[in-house]
Amino acid sequence: MPKKKKDEHRIGVFICSCGTNIGGVINVRKLARDFKDYPGVSFTTSNMFTCSKDGQDKIADMIKEKELTGVVIGACTPKLHEQLFREILEENGLNPFRLAQANLREHDTWVHGDNPEVAYKVAYDLVAGAIERAKTLEDIGFEEYPVDKSVLVIGAGIAGIQSALDLADKGIKVYLVEKYTSIGGYMARLEKTFPTLDCSMCILSPKLSAVERHKNIELLSYSEVIETERDYGNFKVRIKKKPRYVSIDDCINCGACERNCPATGLDEWNLGLGERKAVYTPFPQAVPGVYFLDKESCTHWTDGCTICAEKCPRDAISYDVEPEEIELKVGAIVAATGFVEMDIEELPEYGGGKFAHVLTAGQYGRLLSLVGPTEGKILLPPGFEQSPKRIAYINCAGSRDENHRPWCCNFGCMYTLRHAEMTHRLYGDDIDQWIVYHELRAGGKEYEQFYRRVRESGVQFVRGFPSDMVEEKDGSISFSVFDQGTGSLLRLNFDMVVLTMAVDPSPGAAHLGHMLGVDRSEGGFMKELHPKLEPVNTKSRGIFIAGACQSPKDIPASVADGKAAASAAASHVLKGKVRVQMDKAVVDETLCIGCGLCEKVCPFTAISMTLRDDESQLAEVSSILCTGCGKCQVVCPTGAIKRKHFTTEQIEAEVLGLISAHRKREQAEKTSGGVSS
Amino acid sequence: MTEIGEKKELPDVFIDPIDMSELDRGFRKEIQSMPNGEELSACFACSTCTSACPIANIWEIKPHQLIRMIILGIREKVLSSKEIWLCLTCFECQERCPQGVRVTDIFFDCKNLATEEGMIPASIVALGKELIEKGQLYTVTADWEREDLDLEPDVPGLSTDAVKRVLGSTRTGRLVKGGR
Structure with missing residues (x-):
């Protein structure tokens, strides 16, 4: 093969049909043919699927056979196969960054499927732009x-x-x-x-x-x-x-501190139901399995109480820990x-934070716990003396609601069913249980069977959302709900209402x-x-x-x-190592005036200013932090900072290629009164 | 209050809701304990029964609503409804129920319950009477049709005596006589 000039462009153009995604709208074979004589192009072809083995092999073969300097692929979005195509380039001796993709599918045929003539013109322009871009691409290495x-x-x-x-x-x-x-x-x-x-x-x-x-x-x-x-x-x-104030190494978990502690705080482990001592363990199997002193509720720092330290047989408690x-x-x-449950006070329409007998499902779950505030008995707060006769569970409380949390909490339906089933097993017909829901989502292995079991255990399901919720004098809660099953408006009354709360991230x-x-x-x-x-x-x-x-x-x-x-x-x-491709921002030292604009706009703090020998400032880029967003390139007043692989020149080349293809076609249409390129 | 002082108080709602105290929470169990009710509670209110029913468009209370009412305990309304008697017993609903609820059979149970409590339409009692008295629901009335077909006037071998005797000592018999 004759030796070719070094700066000569030899671009290969591969047009993908993508089944009918692209080929069903435009003639991909004609598109490939139309680029045969385009300046700098030495090979064009079309494929049914460029991402298939056949398509990959074709690219590989042509890189070697035609000694390509750049590859243009007109196919789908680079998000899908860019990495694959880059690897093919690299495997065949071409730098992976010598690839330019024209997104013919998402940017053209999916959009203009109803107008194939326009779609063809757009496709031609996009490929022309990509070819011009490919001519300006440089080799980029990695660290x-x-x-x-x-x-x-x-x-x-x-x-x-x-x-x-x-x-x-x-x-x-x-x-x-x-x-x-x-x-x-x-x-x-x-x-x-x-x-x-x-x-x-x-x-x-x-x-x-x-x-x-x-x-x-x-x-x-x-x-x-x-x-x-x-x-x-x-x-x-x-x-x-x-600071835990209780030494993990010294505590032997004897409980002397907790037994003698005079101070209490709201029990966060029980989601605010009841109180616990200031020094405590949240649950028997806690890890680390030692005591812990909560500074917020402890009175040592307000009135100097030192009872727990005195009672500790191992001197494990010390208040002077930073x-x-x-x-x-x-x-x-x-x-x-x-995650956390949404704050119940955000739901005043359901009595959240106002009615004593309205609980979150998380709190109800703690009532069911054998080591919870009621040792597994269902009792009415705050006194925990009486069992309710009727309980309503309100699903989607705050969830799937554009005024609160539009998303589905995913597990609320299922744990509400679990609560109902557990309560039924404990209390049978002594507690009349109603689940007020709208769409019950039980999509998991054996979830649907569980749902049926709960229906059959006698729990009443009402499809609808409640309104007009009021607290009666006796503390019970009444609300109206339109039951879609029977088509009737019901006025219901319950001793306890449990809200299946929407959830937020922590x-x-x-x-x-x-x-x-x-x-x-x-x-x-x-x-x-x-x-x-x-x-x-x-x-x-x-x-x-x-x-x-x-x-x-x-x-x-x-x-x-x-x-x-x-x-x-x-x-x-x-x-053991991370490979960083160097398609990042780089600074041309001769052009940088040290204005510091790039440092200000960088969202990833990848740019810092250093001093040159002559004391003037110079921008420096950390390639590991730089994500290649290109903000610095936009603000740089002298063009000193360049985002490699997307330099101003490369973007301009692509845009100009696109525009000139468009102009040329318009010109040709005017003179010949007809077709196309 | 000034000049509108005597104005009547408006109701809180314009449609009176059904109060919880009006619900008979034992009704579901009652039906469930009858021969066809075992699967009743499996109903998840998909209303397939109503879309399958060939005559539901003329029912004021649709089949799925009746089933939900049983589950909820709106006893009076279900047992006094005309719909349970209008049922064609074509079993389309029961065939299609994805949860195996025996809808048509449950309506039979409802009819039996309603009858026990005297909530039976006069037309049904009349049919019972016809059966008891004549041993059959449809007697041959248009003799000329049999004549045209060259058939003898009486249906050969038809004996209704046994039917009348047996029916007389059943619930149908007691019902027609006015007993329970």
Whole structure:
């Protein structure tokens, strides 16, 4: 083969039919033919599926045969196959960044399917633009950074626990951070789980113990992440360990402190039902299984009480403990921060916060717990003396409501059925139970069968939403509901009303998401990279999400998520290094005037100003932090900073190619009174 | 109050709701304990029965509403409804119920209950009377039709005596005589 000139362009154009997605609207063979004599193009073809083995082989063969300098693919969105096509280029000796894609499907044939003539013109222009872009593309390399074989898991509910255990089993060092005094999360509050009604703690506590005993897991309970920072391939994390005032090493769990403690506080473990001592353990199987002193409710700092310290036989209690800050270096982070019930006071229309006998379902679940405030008996708050005769469960309280939380809470239907079934087993017909619902969602393995069982146990189902809710003099609650089943308006009265509350992400999720560079979706839930194909990855490399922080999830889904996030985080850290493609911002030192505009606009703090030898300022880009968003390129007054692979020249070339194709065709139409290019 | 002082108080709602105290919460169990009621509570209010029913468009209370009323305990209205007697017993609803509720058979149970409590339409009693007295519901009235077909005037071998004797000692017999 004759030696060709070095700066000569040899572009290959591959037009994809994508079945009928593109080929059903425009003539792809004609489109390929029309580019045969386009300047710089040395090969054109069309395929049924460019992403198929045949299509891939064709690209590979032509790169070698025609010694292509650039590849243009007219197909679907680069989001789908760009990585695949880049790899084919690389495997065949062409730099992967020598690829330009024209999105003929999403940008053209799907939009103009009803007008094939226009669609063809648009397709031609898009491909012409891509060819002009391909001519300006440069080789771009990559850098590699080492990654630590360690993972930080934030949140020790069932998702975080599962993630930590799976990672630790792979020989990876895990730091498990939990803001509460014990790990376990919401699942530890449950008495039984649906649909099997097996004891929640019986299946959870082996995992709690495993976390405590695993040599690869370092548990940081009652701690919070205060800062995270990217450090090349790793993350620097600062964690605040809040003082427990009871030494984990010295406490022998004898309970002398709690028995003698004179101070009380609102019991947050029981979701505000009743009180607990200022020094306490939330539940018998708590991990770490030692006592804990809550500074908010303790009177030591107000009136100098030291009873618990005096009663402790091991001198485990000390009031002079300061918060401690530690710094960790980890290779990946899994966020599993879970959910909370929406505040009941946001629902005054259901008596939330006003009527004493209106509870959240979470609180009702604590009543059912054998270690809860009523030891498993259903009794009316606040006195907990009498059992109700009639209970109404209101599903979707705040959920699926544009005025409150438009999303479905996912597990509310099922746990309400569980509550009704558990109550029926305990009280039989002594408590008349009504479930007021609108659409009952029981989509899980054996969930529907559970739903039928609850219907057959005699629970009354009324389809509709309540209104006119009032508290009667005797504390009972009346409301009206139009029952769609019978077509009649009912006025009902209950001793207790349980609200199946809408759920929100945990309060700290917003701040954490911001620190980790994770987007959030509707309602503040953390956003996955792709809702179907990348459910535990995020847009930040090395950051993964699991469980209800992404969207409300029940236990099986949270466990599956925890395992998935562990697998994803493990493949990230076990590689030992992270490869960073250098399609990032770069600074031309001769043009930079050190104005600092780029530093100001950079959303990822990737740009910093340094001093040159002559004391003038110079912008510097950290390629590991830069995501290539291009903001700096837009504001730079001298054109010194360039976002590689999307430089101003490359974008202009593409736009000009597009416009000139359009103009040329218009010209030709005017002169010949007819067709097309 | 000034000049409108004597104005009557408006009701809170314009349609009187059914108060919970009016519901007979034992009715569901009552029907459920009858031979056809076992699956009653499985109903999830899909209203397939109503869409299957060939005559539901003339029913004021639709088949699914009757079933839901039984579950809810609106006893009086179900047992006094004309609809349970209008049922054609074609079993379309029962065949199609995705939860296996024996809708048509439950309506039979309702009819039996209603009869026990004296809530039976006069037309049904008249039919019972016809059966007791004549041993059959439809007697041959148009002799000329049989004649045209070259048939003898009386149906050969038809004996209604046994039917009359047996029916006389059943509930139908007591019903026609006016007893319970």
